[in-house]
Each structure stands twice: as C-alpha cells, then as structure tokens.
Amino acid sequence: MSKRLLKFIVNxxxxxxxxxxxxxxxxxxxxxxxxxxxxxxxxxxxxxxCTVHIxxxxxxSCLTLxxxxxxxxxRTIEALNEYEMHPLQKAFAECGGSQCxxxxxxxxxxxxxxxxxxxxxTREEIQEALAGNLCRCTGFMKIYDAVEQAAGELxxxxxxxxxxxxx
Amino acid sequence: xxxxxxxxxLHQPATLDEAVALxxxxxxxxxxxxxxxxxxxxxxxxxxxxHNVISLAHIAELKHIDGHSIGAGVTLTExxxxxxxxxxxxxxxxxxxxxxxRESGTLGGNLMLDNRCHFFNQSYFWRRSLGxxxxxxxxxxxxxxxxxxxxxxVLNDKVCVATxxxxxxxxxxxxxxxxxxxxxxxxxxLKLNDFYWGDGIERYERKPGExxxxxxxxxxxxxxxxxxxxxAPRQSIDFSVVGVGAALELDGNKVRALRVALGxxxxxxxxxxxxxLEKRKDAGHYLLMDPYKNMPEVLGKTLDDALIETVAKHVQxxxxxxxxxxxxxxxxxxxxxxxxxxxxxxxxxxxxx
Ligand SMILES: Cc1cc2nc3c(=O)[nH]c(=O)nc-3n(C[C@H](O)[C@H](O)[C@H](O)COP(=O)(O)OP(=O)(O)OC[C@H]3O[C@@H](n4cnc5c(N)ncnc54)[C@H](O)[C@@H]3O)c2cc1C
Ligand code: SF4
Ligand code: FES
Ligand code: FES
Numbered sequence: 013m014s015k016r017l018l019k020f021i022v023n024x025x026x027x028x029x030x031x032x033x034x035x036x037x038x039x040x041x042x043x044x045x046x047x048x049x050x051x052x053x054x055x056x057x058x059x060x061x062c063t064v065h066i067x068x069x070x071x072x073s074c075l076t077l078x079x080x081x082x083x084x085x086x087r088t089i090e091a092l093n094e095y096e097m098h099p100l101q102k103a104f105a106e107c108g109g110s111q112c113x114x115x116x117x118x119x120x121x122x123x124x125x126x127x128x129x130x131x132x133x134t135r136e137e138i139q140e141a142l143a144g145n146l147c148r149c150t151g152f153m154k155i156y157d158a159v160e161q162a163a164g165e166l167x168x169x170x171x172x173x174x175x176x177x178x179x
Numbered sequence: 180x181x182x183x184x185x186x187x188x189l190h191q192p193a194t195l196d197e198a199v200a201l202x203x204x205x206x207x208x209x210x211x212x213x214x215x216x217x218x219x220x221x222x223x224x225x226x227x228x229x230h231n232v233i234s235l236a237h238i239a240e241l242k243h244i245d246g247h248s249i250g251a252g253v254t255l256t257e258x259x260x261x262x263x264x265x266x267x268x269x270x271x272x273x274x275x276x277x278x279x280x281r282e283s284g285t286l287g288g289n290l291m292l293d294n295r296c297h298f299f300n301q302s303y304f305w306r307r308s309l310g311x312x313x314x315x316x317x318x319x320x321x322x323x324x325x326x327x328x329x330x331x332x333v334l335n336d337k338v339c340v341a342t343x344x345x346x347x348x349x350x351x352x353x354x355x356x357x358x359x360x361x362x363x364x365x366x367x368x369l370k371l372n373d374f375y376w377g378d379g380i381e382r383y384e385r386k387p388g389e390x391x392x393x394x395x396x397x398x399x400x401x402x403x404x405x406x407x408x409x410x411a412p413r414q415s416i417d418f419s420v421v422g423v424g425a426a427l428e429l430d431g432n433k434v435r436a437l438r439v440a441l442g443x444x445x446x447x448x449x450x451x452x453x454x455x456l457e458k459r460k461d462a463g464h465y466l467l468m469d470p471y472k473n474m475p476e477v478l479g480k481t482l483d484d485a486l487i488e489t490v491a492k493h494v495q496x497x498x499x500x501x502x503x504x505x506x507x508x509x510x511x512x513x514x515x516x517x518x519x520x521x522x523x524x525x526x527x528x529x530x531x532x
Contacts, residue, residue, distance in 0.1 A: 033188060033232070034187055039181070052181060057276075057279075057280055058416055060279055063279055069282050070279060070282060071279060075214075075215050077189065077215065080234060080236055143414075143416070144277025144278045144279035146416075
C-alpha cells in the first residue's frame with residue numbers, strides 16, 4: 013500500500029509527510045516529526061497518554077489514522093512551552109502532579125482543552141474530564157490539585173489589570 | 180508498547196453515494212471506519228482485518244442530529260451534550276468508554292461494535308499460543324467447548340457466544356428506535372431490535388455493502404419515562420458487563436407499556452417487551468436466551484414494589500451471561516435483576532419527562 017502525502021498544521025507550522033494508510037497519528041508525530049513529547053502507553057485507547065488536540069478537540073492519537081488528519085490543525089504538548097512553561101506545566105511540577113511523567117503530556121493536553129472550554133471547572137468536572145487518563149504514580153489527587161491551581165493562574169492572567177486611576 | 184496495524188488501503192469518500200459505491204466494489208474485503216475506536220484496536224490484534232478500509236469520517240450527510248434522528252457519524256460527545264434527544268440517551272452516551280474515546284467514537288460504530296470475548300480481544304501472539312477460536316481463524320469455542328446435539332455432547336464448532344457490549348443499542352431499542360441503512364439496492368428502514376440477530380459472529384442481519392445512515396426515534400420515546408444503568412469494573416473506560424435500558428409508560432400508577440433491554444449479557448441486545456409486540460428473532464440455538472419464556476403479565480397493573488420485583492426477577496432469570504467478559508456470570512446475572520429494580524423504581528418515583 014503506497015505512501016501518500018499528508019499535509020497538516022502541527023503546532024502552528026505547516027507539515028508535509030509521506031505516510032502509509034495504516035500509520036497512526038501517534039506514530040507519525042513521534043517517528044516522522046520527532047515530536048516525542050506525545051507518549052504511547054497502551055496503543056489501544058485505554059490510557060490517554062497519547063492525547064493531542066485535533067481541530068481543538070482532545071483525541072487519542074493512537075486510535076487516529078494519520079491520513080484522517082489531512083488538512084487538520086494538530087496541537088501537541090510541545091506547543092505549550094514554546095516561550096515559557098505553560099501554567100499547567102508549572103502547576104503539575106509544583107503540586108507533584110507529575111512523577112514518572114509518562115502520563116503527564118496526555119493529562120496536560122486534556123486539561124488544557126477542558127480549561128479552554130470551561131475556565132472555572134469544579135473539582136468534579138475536572139475528575140470527569142480526566143476520566144480517560146490513567147496515572148500509575150500520583151494517585152490522581154495531586155493532578156486534580158494542579159489543574160485547579162493552573163485554572164486559577166490562567167484566570168488571573170486573563171482578567172485585565174484595572175486601569176491606573178486618573179490623577 | 181507499540182501495536183502495529185496491519186496494512187490496508189484507505190478510502191476517504193466525501194459523500195454517501197461514493198461510500199456506497201466503494202462498499203459495492205470491495206464486497207467481501209472491506210471494513211467501514213467511523214471513529215475507529217473499536218475497529219483499530221481489533222485490527223491491532225489482527226482480528227479479521229481486511230485489505231480495504233472505507234472511512235465515513237468525511238461524510239457530512241451522516242453528521243446530523245436532532246431530537247428525532249441521529250446520524251451514524253454523530254460522535255458520542257455530541258450526543259452526550261445534545262439537549263433535544265431524550266435525557267436517557269444523552270446519559271447513556273455519557274457513560275460510554277472515556278471522554279477521549281467519546282470525542283472520536285460515533286453512534287454508527289457503537290451500534291455496529293464487534294462482540295467481545297476474553298479469548299477474542301487478545302493479541303495475535305496470545306491467541307496463537309492458546310489456539311484460535313471460531314470468531315477468528317479457528318474451529319472451536321473456548322467458552323462453550325461442548326454443546327448438546329441430539330442428546331450427545333459434541334465439540335462446539337458452530338456457536339460463538341461473544342458478548343454484544345454496545346451501550347446505546349439496548350437504550351435505543353428500549354425506546355423503540357428504527358435504523359436506516361443504505362446500499363446499492365437502495366435504502367431500507369427496520370426496527371433496530373429486528374436488526375440484531377444470531378450468534379457472536381453473525382450478530383446482525385446486514386445485507387452486503389450496507390451502511391448505517393441514521394437512527395430515528397418515535398414520538399413515543401419523548402413522551403415516556405426512560406433511563407439507563409450500567410455495571411462495569413471501573414466507572415470509566417471499561418466496557419459494560421451488564422447494561423439495562425428501560426422505557427416506561429404509566430397511566431396514573433398503572434403500567435401502559437414497559438420495554439426493558441439488556442446489553443452485554445448475550446450475543447445481541449435483548450429486548451423484553453412486556454406488551455409482547457416485538458419478539459426476539461429465533462437464532463435457532465438454545466445457548467441464546469429467550470426473553471418471552473414465562474414472561475409475567477404487567478400491563479394494566481399498578482407498578483408497586485412487588486410488581487417491580489416480579490419484572491426484575493424475570494429479567495434476572497432469563498439472562499444467561501457467559502464467562503467471557505470481566506466479572507463472574509452469576510454476579511452479572513444477579514445484577515441484571517438489581518439494576519432493573521433500581522431503574523424501574525427510579526423511573527416510577529422520579530419526575531415524568
Ligand atoms: C477502552 C475502550 C472502552 C470502551 N468502552 C465502551 C463502553 O463502555 N460502551 C460501549 O458501548 N462502547 C465502548 N467502547 C467502544 C467504542 O469506543 C464505542 O462503541 C464507539 O462508539 C465506537 O464508535 P467508532 O465510531 O469509534 O467505531 P469504529 O471503530 O469506527 O467502528 C466500529 C464498527 O462499526 C462499523 N461501522 C461504523 N460505522 C458504521 C456505519 N455507519 N454503518 C455500518 N457499519 C459501521 C465499523 O465497520 C466497525 O466494524 C470502548 C472502546 C475502547 C477502546
Ligand atoms: S465465545 Fe467462543 S468462539 Fe466466540 S469469541 Fe469467545 S472463544 Fe471465540
Ligand atoms: S496510547 Fe493511546 S490511549 Fe493509551
Ligand atoms: S506520573 Fe507516572 S504514570 Fe502518571
């Protein structure tokens with residue numbers, strides 16, 4: 013089965029790769045584009061490690077065929093810290109939400125999508141949104157703490173500072 | 180761990196007509212791909228992979244949703260967030276797999292999900308070590324190795340009892356949904372319940388090259404009380420090991436109609452239509468359950484605790500879960516009764532829709 017040209021936008025940059033029909037998005041990101049921040053845990057849909065954004069939706073790259081992303085906008089963990097660490101990344105480090113770190117990119121990409129949709133989620137909404145991501149180290153509580161902390165941080169950043177009082 | 184997909188050709192039609200033509204062209208050697216959350220894991224395990232995969236993901240005609248009909252390409256996330264479909268349907272979708280899987284998984288893929296079994300959903304290596312089974316490459320069943328034929332116990336080389344684990348199928352069947360299919364022979368619409376038929380390999384009555392277009396709900400589905408309960412090892416990610424969907428129409432406190440549908444305990448969803456208007460098609464095998472055997476009379480009776488108990492007992496008695504998905508069959512059978520009782524009590528006592 014012959015290779016075909018896949019043109020899509022990855023982390024804001026146009027990318028062109030020749031891929032075979034049976035290649036998954038996860039394998040193309042990691043093996044062809046060298047974006048190894050995206051992890052593959054189970055490769056079967058059960059762990060969430062491979063989560064990336066496809067046209068703004070958090071999806072599993074291990075169960076997505078690369079060619080199905082023709083023309084799509086992909087965002088991976090590498091996009092979050094181009095200039096400085098993203099508040100989610102800082103919070104995961106500060107709260108102990110990342111230990112071995114293997115699950116972290118998946119958790120952060122899903123949390124990031126949640127916070128873009130819902131900037132002030134309740135603890136329960138965070139738990140529900142992250143119900144497809146597995147972590148074997150942290151026991152989850154520190155991850156939820158981290159998302160809460162990052163949400164607060166992001167909200168503070170978004171609220172414009174009050175204009176200086178006129179003299 | 181990387182699980183490699185087998186090689187195949189990928190077709191990406193933009194319209195339903197093109198997809199139908201492609202399906203007709205590759206008659207015996209194609210699979211449809213919608214969200215891929217069921218097909219791709221199965222392919223990675225080398226389970227009955229084909230040489231042609233026809234993607235339905237780029238067909239706009241399949242993506243329409245309103246209170247009356249749901250297109251096959253609508254994702255589970257869209258169903259979960261939709262406010263026009265009955266609440267029970269949205270609630271059922273919300274408990275499928277995980278948020279990440281629901282973002283890709285679709286209604287079509289959910290209704291056409293392949294059946295599951297401990298001896299089937301395993302890697303190629305695993306299955307080769309034990310010996311293949313009827314459902315993929317083999318000639319025997321590891322779950323029911325022997326069957327009774329003419330009074331004699333013989334090797335089971337006929338019936339696969341793999342479990343049908345779709346959640347939306349029983350819920351939509353309880354609500355009386357209809358399904359529309361398209362092929363080169365044209366469109367046909369049938370009761371979703373009549374579509375499911377046969378053993379764990381056969382699973383449904385589908386004509387060559389047919390594609391599911393949409394599911395339609397009758398007006399009745401919006402007028403009755405309906406709900407969904409599911410048992411799974413974990414509350415997220417895992418497949419159901421028992422699912423119960425019910426639709427209840429009350430006249431005061433008397434039962435006017437009651438439909439209970441079980442998922443994940445047999446080779447197809449199983450409807451208990453207490454009005455006896457719909458039957459289960461005879462799959463011709465005693466290993467599959469018969470919901471209408473000794474069915475109690477409930478129509479016109481007051482839905483008190485005793486009547487709920489009678490219904491729950493009946494469902495529990497008829498259910499025959501097999502030892503091929505997580506959790507013991509005895510426990511799952513008991514839970515068929517327990518979940519039915521809890522669901523009917525909740526529907527009776529809760530507000531009408
Ligand atoms: C870890 C995990 C947990 C899961 N848990 C659950 C669960 O709890 N409950 C549950 O119900 N499901 C569960 N699933 C299964 C699956 O995610 C969902 O059922 C999903 O809705 C399948 O949809 P899809 O579009 O991804 O299907 P696909 O994988 O694209 O397709 C599945 C099958 O349907 C066929 N098909 C798809 N569309 C059509 C069509 N329009 N016409 C004809 N045939 C079609 C395909 O050919 C294929 O055989 C789980 C899956 C995983 C990996
Ligand atoms: S029920 Fe038997 S034949 Fe069917 S998948 Fe399981 S082991 Fe194979
Ligand atoms: S690697 Fe994709 S879900 Fe585990
Ligand atoms: S930090 Fe190790 S798996 Fe989550």
